[in-house]
Structures are given as C-alpha cells and as structure tokens.
Amino acid sequence: MRRLTWFNATSLTLGFAFLYIPMIVVIVYSFNESRLVTVWGGFSTKWYGELLRNESFLDAAWVTFQVGFFSSIIATILGTMGAYVLVRGGRFYGRTLFSGMMYAPLVMPEVITGLSLLLLFISIGLDRGMFTIILAHGTFAMCYVSVVVSSRLVSFDRSVEEAALDLGCTPFEAFRLVTLPIIAPAVISGWLLALTLSLDDLVIASFVAGPSATTLPIKVFSSIRLGVSPEINALSTILIGIVTIGTIAASLSTKRSVMRRQREERMAEQAG
Amino acid sequence: MNMRRFSLIAVPYGWLVLLFLVPFLIVFKISLSDVALSIPPYTPTLELSEGWGGFRDFLSQLDFENYEFLATDDLYWKSYLSSVQIALISTTICLLIGFPMAYGMANAPKEWQPTLMLLVILPFWTSFLIRVYSLIGILSQEGMLNQFLIWVGIINEPLTILNTNIAVYIGIVYTYVPFMILPIYATLIKLDGSLLEAAEDLGCSRTEAFWRITVPLSKAGIIAGCFLVFIPALGEFVIPSLLGGSETLMIGKVLYEEFFSNRDWPVAGAVAVILLLILIIPIVLYQRNEQKMMEADT
Incomplete structure (x- = not known):
C-alpha cells in the first residue's frame, strides 16, 4: 500500500x-581562489591555510574543545x-x-538561561571565564542526557536488575554490572549530544563567558556580523x-549491531 | 533511607537548585528592583542578618515599575506580538514543507529509509550557527538566489531579502524543519497500511483516504512537531540578529540588546519573566500531547 508517488x-x-x-x-566557495565570495576565481585551498595560521581561531577552538570535554562529562x-533517580528512585x-x-x-x-546564570555568577562574585561556561553547559546539557538515558531505562x-539483587549483588554492584552495560549505548549517545550542544552553543556562552574565554561560536558570530568570508x-x-x-559512522555501527543481534537471535532460535 | 540513595538524589537535585532555580529567582528579583541602582549592588538587597524585619523591608522596596514600563513602551509589546507572529507563521511554513517530506519518506522503499533519515538528521547535528551563516551567502543582494532568479528571468533587479523579516522566516524554517519532519515521520511509519487499503476498498478516493485516515492518525506527530518549532522560534536570538534587519522585532534579540547594549538589567529581567509566562501555555500543551502519545504507545 505504500508507494512512492510523483508528489x-x-x-x-x-x-x-x-x-x-x-x-x-x-x-564549494571555501575552495574559491578569490576573496570575493560571489565570484568564482578558480580552485584553491589557501583559505584553509589562512585559517590554520589564524591564532585567534585556534585559541577559540582550544577553549571550545576544553569546555565541551569537561561540560559533557559533568552533564x-x-x-x-x-x-536513574526519576525512573527508579x-x-x-x-x-x-x-x-x-x-x-x-x-x-x-537560551537567552533566559544565559541571563539567569550570568546574574547568579555576578551575585556570588564568581569570575567569568572557562569555568563558568563549563558550569552553564553542564547544567543545560544534563537535562538532554537525562531524556536520552531515561527513555532507555523505561524500556x-x-x-x-532484581535477579542480580536476589543473587546477592549490592544495589551499587547491580547498577554497575547489570544496569550500566544495558544503558551504555544511551549514555554514550547522551554524551555525544551533550558534547555537540556545548560545541555549538553561542547564546549561553556569550552571556557567561568573560573577556578571558572566547569560544569558537562567539568568535564565528562576531566575524559573521562583518559579512561572509572565505575563512569562515x-x-x-x-x-x-x-x-x-x-553521523555516517554512527549510523553504520548501529546498523551493524542491529544485524549482528538479528543473526544471533536467529541462531538462538535454531539452537533452541 | 541509606546514605547512597540520599546522595544519588541529592547531587543532581542540589546542582539543579543551585544552577537553575536560584538563578531564575535572581532574575525574578532583579526584575522587581530599581533601574538605576541595579548594576551591582542591586537595591534592595536582602539582609538576612536583620531577620524578619530585614525581609519585610526587602519586600516593601520591590515594585512593579519595570513591568509598568514594559506595558507603556511600544517597543516591548510590539516585539512580543511580532515574535509570536513570526513563530506562528514559520511553524505553519515548516508544517507545509515538513509534512510532505515526512510523508514521502514514509512512502519511500524500505531500503531507502535509513539513508533519508540520515539526510534529515545530518543538518540537526551540524552547527546551528554555520547553517544560519550558509543562508547569508544565498540570500544577499548579489547572492545565489538573486542570481538564479535573474537568470531564470523572473526578476530584473536583485531583491533585498537579507536583513528583512522574509530572511528571518526562511532562516527559522531552514533550521527547524528537521524538528517538524522527525516526529511526523515517526507517527506515519507506524501507521497501519491496511487501514488505507480498507478505506479504498470501501470506496474512498486516495485523497479522501489521506484526509480521513492519514492526517488524523498522524495528529500527535504534527502537534509535537509544531511545538518543537514554535517554542524555540519564539525566543530565537541568533536568526533575527544575523538575518533580520532593523524592522525585525523579536523578543530574544530585544532582551539581549537591553542587557548588553543598554545595560538595563531590571528591564531585561522583566522581559525574560514575561517571555516565560507567554511560553508556559505552549509548553504545557506540548507536555500533554507527549503524555497522550506515550499512553497510545503502551
């Protein structure tokens, strides 16, 4: 009944x-020789060279990477x-x-999250910088992680888990040996989501970043305001x-694990 | 109640109270504070050492003048209205583009579906800022879109699209359409094809079967998609500030400018509180719809 129509x-x-x-x-235009972004001036990779020599972009990328790494772990x-508390608590x-x-x-x-966190940091006298961005990103990303993980916990x-407890595991052992391996794929995709959110975030970071820490999105945003450029x-x-x-690697590995599971299930059926 | 369970609950709980609830209470408090004195220290400040008397003094000094200011100044209520309008229109356009795409994906051969899905998810993982940026080059005066339209012969002079509200609509639709496609696709793929066959056997035309079976059965996905576009679009800051012009009034941008350019923190606080009040209705409706979908699944 499902058929692809012309529409x-x-x-x-x-x-x-x-x-x-x-x-x-x-x-395509990142490989353009010309600085003019609307005229094709021949193939060139020189803008990649310019980009890699641009210290301020490299510094910003390093800050962004550190913020993403620590905040995604916290999250x-x-x-x-x-x-776990919401589903099992x-x-x-x-x-x-x-x-x-x-x-x-x-x-x-995001403007409200950013504003409220900035006002908090100011009122407790915390200097703004990389640390405050990590706190802010950890806080909003943990909620996304929790959504991903709890959907796995529910299902x-x-x-x-109860069998492990009956067989003499402590609750912590049961979590570590039984629950964690089962929810691990969801925890990993939650972590990837947290990392992406942190690497991407402009609005919250521009509220809570002090002059000492500029992330890549803040840097990109301020140069975009000046117009389109080949470096960007x-x-x-x-x-x-x-x-x-x-994304392609992730989808291929999911596909492979689904296929492996199907094969194992078929073999188990034949054996039984 | 053992220690372990207590700390398991207390750590995320305490973290959220400290970094989500308290900051929001501070915003609320500052929105009731005085304009001139609010770059720290704000007045009134809460003197806990003075006990109950100090608390009463604190309360008596709070007032609603920032909210009165918002009500009397045209700029603010115009921005609220125009944010709602822009978000509504963009959501509608997203639905008009997203539904046919989700429908096409659901009707596509099984072996294409993972690839089509990947094509929808890819923009979702790509940096938001980069995607908005990619539109600037397309929409500008000498950009691709104008060159194309002139080449086809529809127009003779380049149109001004960038830095207008039209560019904001295009920007919101472009960045949020995957959020519309995914929930609709999820409901359409679960739809039982034999229902459509039955309808056609009983004399429905294809169009009639579409309107009487496919659309009602995908309602939950449509509603979810609409809220997933509408809610973030309402408070959007990046798109109006990069693609919009001086005519574009959106409350997220107003808040940002009030805070950073005018440095009027109490008014920015009041703008934030009212924006949240406006958002509560769609958020509650969205949650109800999600619950209904969950119940339907089990």
Whole structure:
C-alpha cells in the first residue's frame, strides 16, 4: 500500500535541495581562489591555510574543545544520575520539583538561561571565564542526557536488575554490572549530544563567558556580523565534514549491531 | 533511607537548585528592583542578618515599575506580538514543507529509509550557527538566489531579502524543519497500511483516504512537531540578529540588546519573566500531547 508517488518524490527532492544547497554552496566557495565570495576565481585551498595560521581561531577552538570535554562529562554523570533517580528512585520529598527542573531547561529560551546564570555568577562574585561556561553547559546539557538515558531505562526489563539483587549483588554492584552495560549505548549517545550542544552553543556562552574565554561560536558570530568570508567558509567546511563523517559512522555501527543481534537471535532460535 | 540513595538524589537535585532555580529567582528579583541602582549592588538587597524585619523591608522596596514600563513602551509589546507572529507563521511554513517530506519518506522503499533519515538528521547535528551563516551567502543582494532568479528571468533587479523579516522566516524554517519532519515521520511509519487499503476498498478516493485516515492518525506527530518549532522560534536570538534587519522585532534579540547594549538589567529581567509566562501555555500543551502519545504507545 505504500508507494512512492510523483508528489512524494518531488517533495523529497525539493525539500532536501532546500536543506542541502546552502551548505553545499559554503563548501564549494571555501575552495574559491578569490576573496570575493560571489565570484568564482578558480580552485584553491589557501583559505584553509589562512585559517590554520589564524591564532585567534585556534585559541577559540582550544577553549571550545576544553569546555565541551569537561561540560559533557559533568552533564553525562549528572544526567544519568538524574534519569536513574526519576525512573527508579521511587518517591521522595520534592520529586515534582525535581522532574520539573530536569525538564524545564529543554524548553527554556537560551537567552533566559544565559541571563539567569550570568546574574547568579555576578551575585556570588564568581569570575567569568572557562569555568563558568563549563558550569552553564553542564547544567543545560544534563537535562538532554537525562531524556536520552531515561527513555532507555523505561524500556528495559527490570527483572534482570532484581535477579542480580536476589543473587546477592549490592544495589551499587547491580547498577554497575547489570544496569550500566544495558544503558551504555544511551549514555554514550547522551554524551555525544551533550558534547555537540556545548560545541555549538553561542547564546549561553556569550552571556557567561568573560573577556578571558572566547569560544569558537562567539568568535564565528562576531566575524559573521562583518559579512561572509572565505575563512569562515573553510571553517564551516571542516565542521560539516566532521559531523558528516561522525553521523555516517554512527549510523553504520548501529546498523551493524542491529544485524549482528538479528543473526544471533536467529541462531538462538535454531539452537533452541 | 541509606546514605547512597540520599546522595544519588541529592547531587543532581542540589546542582539543579543551585544552577537553575536560584538563578531564575535572581532574575525574578532583579526584575522587581530599581533601574538605576541595579548594576551591582542591586537595591534592595536582602539582609538576612536583620531577620524578619530585614525581609519585610526587602519586600516593601520591590515594585512593579519595570513591568509598568514594559506595558507603556511600544517597543516591548510590539516585539512580543511580532515574535509570536513570526513563530506562528514559520511553524505553519515548516508544517507545509515538513509534512510532505515526512510523508514521502514514509512512502519511500524500505531500503531507502535509513539513508533519508540520515539526510534529515545530518543538518540537526551540524552547527546551528554555520547553517544560519550558509543562508547569508544565498540570500544577499548579489547572492545565489538573486542570481538564479535573474537568470531564470523572473526578476530584473536583485531583491533585498537579507536583513528583512522574509530572511528571518526562511532562516527559522531552514533550521527547524528537521524538528517538524522527525516526529511526523515517526507517527506515519507506524501507521497501519491496511487501514488505507480498507478505506479504498470501501470506496474512498486516495485523497479522501489521506484526509480521513492519514492526517488524523498522524495528529500527535504534527502537534509535537509544531511545538518543537514554535517554542524555540519564539525566543530565537541568533536568526533575527544575523538575518533580520532593523524592522525585525523579536523578543530574544530585544532582551539581549537591553542587557548588553543598554545595560538595563531590571528591564531585561522583566522581559525574560514575561517571555516565560507567554511560553508556559505552549509548553504545557506540548507536555500533554507527549503524555497522550506515550499512553497510545503502551
């Protein structure tokens, strides 16, 4: 009953053209010899060289990387704990407030999150810099991690955990030996999401970053305001390339593990 | 209650209270403070050492003058209205583009579906800022879009698109359309094809079957997609500030400028509180829809 009509094919083609043409144009023009961004002056990779010699971009990239690394670890640990508390924690005082706070940052406009954290840091007298960006990113990303992890926790068979407890595991051992391996894929994708969110974030970072720490998005934003430039095209191409490779690799590895599981299930059926 | 369970709950709980709840209470407090004195130290400050008397003094000095200011100044309520309008129109356009795409994906051959899915997810993982940036080159006066339209012969003179509200609409639709496609696709793929067959056997035309079966059964996905676009679009800052012009009034941009350019923190606080009040309605509706979807799944 499902068949691809002409209408379906046209809407898919036009839709994907809309999504991809702007990015493809950026990639093509990053190899443009000319500084003019609308005139093709021949193939060249010189803008990549310019980019790699630009100290301020490299510094910003290093700051962004450190912030992403530490904040995504914080977010993954806290988010996993939070998800476990929400799904397995049972009743405790203030549970509604807790689940509300876990959920709210997902829908909170970034300008408000940024503003409120900045006002907090100012009122407790914390110097703004890399540390404050890490705190801010860890906080809003932990909620995303918690959503990813709790959807996995909800769907898995609880009796496995109970069996471990019956067989003499302490709750912590049961978590480490049984629960954690089962939810590990969700924890890893939560961590990747937290990392991406942190590397991408402009608004929150520009509120809570002091003059001492400039992240790559802040740097890119301020140079975009001056207009399109071939260096930014080159930088965009590198970032798009990394994301593309990462996404394709992730989807191939999921596909392979699904196929392996199907094969194992078939073999188990035949054996039984 | 053992120690381990207590700390498991207390650590994320305490973290969120400290870095989410308290900051928001500070915003709320500053929005009720005085304009001139609010770059720290703000007045009034809460003197805990003075006990209850200090608390009463603190309360009596708070006032709603920033909110009165918002109500009387045209700029603010115009920005709220125009944010709502821009978010609504962009959500509608996203639906008009997203639904046919999701429908096409659901009807595509099984072996294409993972690739099509990958094509939708890829922009989602790509830097938001880079994607908005890629539009600047397309939409500018001498950009690709104008060159194309002139080449085709639709227009003779380049159109001004960049730095207008049209560019903001295009920007929001471009960046948020994957959020519309994914939930709709998720409901369409679960739709039982035999229902459509039954409808056609019973004499429905294809179009009629589409409107009476496919659309109602994908309602939950449509609603989820609409809120996933509408909620972030309402407080959007990056798109209006990079693609919009001076005519573009969006509240996220106003808040940012109020804070950084005018350095009027109490007014920025009040703008934030009202923006949240506006958002509460769609957020609650969205959560209800999610719950309904969860119940339908089990």
